[in-house]
Amino acid sequence: MSYSVGQVAGFARVxxxxxxxxxxxxxxxxxxxxxxxxxxxxxxxxxRLQRILFYRELGFPLDEVAALLDDPGTDPQEHLRRQxxxxxxxxxxxxxxxxxxxxxxxxxTMSINLTPEEKFEVFGDFDPDExxxxxxxxxxxxxxxxxSVRRAATSTKExxxxxxxxxxxxxxxxxxxxxxxxxAESAPAMDLAEEHRGWLEANCYPCSYEMHVGLGEMYVADxxxxxxxxxxxxxxxxxxxxxxxxxxxxxx
Numbered sequence: 001m002s003y004s005v006g007q008v009a010g011f012a013r014v015x016x017x018x019x020x021x022x023x024x025x026x027x028x029x030x031x032x033x034x035x036x037x038x039x040x041x042x043x044x045x046x047x048r049l050q051r052i053l054f055y056r057e058l059g060f061p062l063d064e065v066a067a068l069l070d071d072p073g074t075d076p077q078e079h080l081r082r083q084x085x086x087x088x089x090x091x092x093x094x095x096x097x098x099x100x101x102x103x104x105x106x107x108x109t110m111s112i113n114l115t116p117e118e119k120f121e122v123f124g125d126f127d128p129d130e131x132x133x134x135x136x137x138x139x140x141x142x143x144x145x146x147x148s149v150r151r152a153a154t155s156t157k158e159x160x161x162x163x164x165x166x167x168x169x170x171x172x173x174x175x176x177x178x179x180x181x182x183x184a185e186s187a188p189a190m191d192l193a194e195e196h197r198g199w200l201e202a203n204c205y206p207c208s209y210e211m212h213v214g215l216g217e218m219y220v221a222d223x224x225x226x227x228x229x230x231x232x233x234x235x236x237x238x239x240x241x242x243x244x245x246x247x248x249x250x251x252x
Contacts, residue, residue, distance in 0.1 A: 027051060030042075094231065216245060
């Protein structure tokens with residue numbers, strides 16, 4: 001079985017020009033050519049391309065990728081082990097950043113002040129006040145934002161911990177449903193979306209179905225919200241967005 005350069009570009013979501021370049025520099029040369037001289041790639045070529053793209057995603061320059069792949073002392077299984085370790089490190093970094101963003105939002109929105117020591121310990125170079133200022137700039141003029149600030153002013157740290165515990169419980173149940181292969185349009189998923197909307201109404205601000213749908217779209221469009229949900233379970237941000245949409249349609 002062999003594949004054309006256009007087919008491979010489609011499989012890997014890269015451009016044909018990228019594949020031509022890889023061939024020109026000797027990084028990925030197709031195993032054969034058609035009678036007309038066109039590039040033809042076999043399954044082994046696709047395996048090599050997958051390893052190339054993994055390393056590129058991890059930030060390796062092309063010359064280093066070539067050196068790693070052409071090292072005679074390293075077998076394909078070793079490449080996979082190395083890439084798995086590197087990707088696991090990146091996932092850990094993203095999860096810590098998502099937690100940092102969440103805590104910054106928690107501290108600012110709920111009027112919980114962090115000491116300089118806590119900021120240094122949790123955020124490093126990340127500035128939580130800068131993130132909170134962005135939120136105020138985007139939504140500070142809305143009734144929902146003003147209501148959120150009003151409620152936050154009367155909330156204690158213990159209140160916030162209880163509120164966040166309820167949110168995390170909803171997220172865990174949504175993630176479990178996704179993990180089990182449930183549909184975002186199923187009744188259990190829509191019920192959890194409704195519970196999420198109720199959580200917002202009870203603890204943050206009045207949340208219409210229209211506003212809830214807008215929030216669901218933001219969870220996917222804004223990479224920081226996507227990282228927060230996908231740190232719970234990969235793909236959860238899209239699943240939550242779709243469940244929110246299905247619930248709004250059901251209500252309508």
